[in-house]
């Protein structure tokens with residue numbers, strides 16, 4: 447824990463942590479030392495972890511990367527982090543993220559941008575770690591923690607993992623409790639780990655997962671031994687390659703890597719099968735209706751009364767307006783406006799209901815593939831390698847949204863997905879592949895990801 451705290455101090459320039467919690471870390475590490483000395487070590491005893499600052503941590507500043515939560519110290523602890531501490535893990539601090547988990551580059555945080563430890567060959571130019579769990583991915587990649595919690599609404603675990611050469615899994619919707627995680631889009635949000643190896647991810651997910659009566663969408667199902675699944679191999683499995691993921695303009699090297707991944711799985715005994723997921727092209731536009739719609743509703747609670755920032759006004763409505771105007775950043779305001787618009791009378795059927803119908807069709811595409819005998823689906827994790835800081839922050843936000851084209855389908859269908867590093871591009875930046883599984887079959891993903899890794 448001390449070594450990691452020192453490393454965090456030295457790597458301040460990356461801005462991966464919003465706040466480090468050295469006192470808490472050392473106190474928890476002391477308990478771990480005692481447990482180990484007594485021969486009572488728990489499963490994660492003494493392992494130093496970072497927590498995405500979207501998880502409520504009792505008595506520790508919790509910001510969601512937003513100014514509107516300035517000064518908020520929850521009096522409760524998220525279910526996922528509670529389980530990690532129960533198993534002996536040590537908390538190093540809170541990790542940076544895009545404001546309210548909205549973004550794909552970690553450039554929208556009110557606490558400054560996080561920078562990736564990676565650089566292009568022969569260049570000093572800063573690279574983004576991806577988002578929204580950019581702090582988690584950068585911290586894991588830079589060895590500022592052993593593993594980290596993250597959340598994924600439309601790719602926020604898998605895309606930053608792919609951008610930083612780390613492993614990240616978004617489990618099946620309902621596998622982890624969302625209790626105590628600040629909500630972005632409740633029907634899509636899931637927690638999961640980012641770590642440096644498939645095995646580390648399996649160990650961490652084993653601790654994070656499980657039924658919680660406080661989240662009615664968390665599923666009452668036994669948590670399998672994920673670690674045991676890692677070495678299971680892929681012999682006899684059928685891996686689907688969806689032709690619709692060959693999007694135009696994708697770099698040749700990503701296509702090559704994708705073929706390479708399929709070759710590795712084949713060499714390990716899997717059968718490769720081309721499949722079709724015909725509604726893929728509608729996933730991104732539908733996601734960018736459903737997610738903002740839910741966000742606009744979830745974010746209504748930040749009114750200056752209950753949490754964090756309060757900016758006075760001439761009456762209570764004025765206080766609400768001033769607080770929200772000062773507290774939310776540009777991207778969050780854009781999402782609230784889009785969400786409110788698509789939910790409003792007269793537009794609801796044209797946008798929101800249509801997007802929900804598309805969501806059903808996307809889910810059916812996957813169900814059909816799995817019914818046809820496919821065990822897991824292999825795709826690139828992202829359509830490009832990590833981009834430079836500021837390169838995408840153009841006037842057109844859609845450019846940034848396009849990054850999520852391979853990840854949002856998985857959230858729309860509630861399926862598990864893992865991103866695993868598979869190689870470097872010609873500029874020396876990591877590229878990741880994604881494996882998508884059947885509902886509650888994270889085990890197959892760990893087994894297949896281990897072959898690719």
Ligand code: GLN
Nearest residue numbers: 547548549599600601602
């Ligand atoms: N980039 C996507 C968005 O901004 C996904 C974010 C996420 O998964 N939290 O909505």
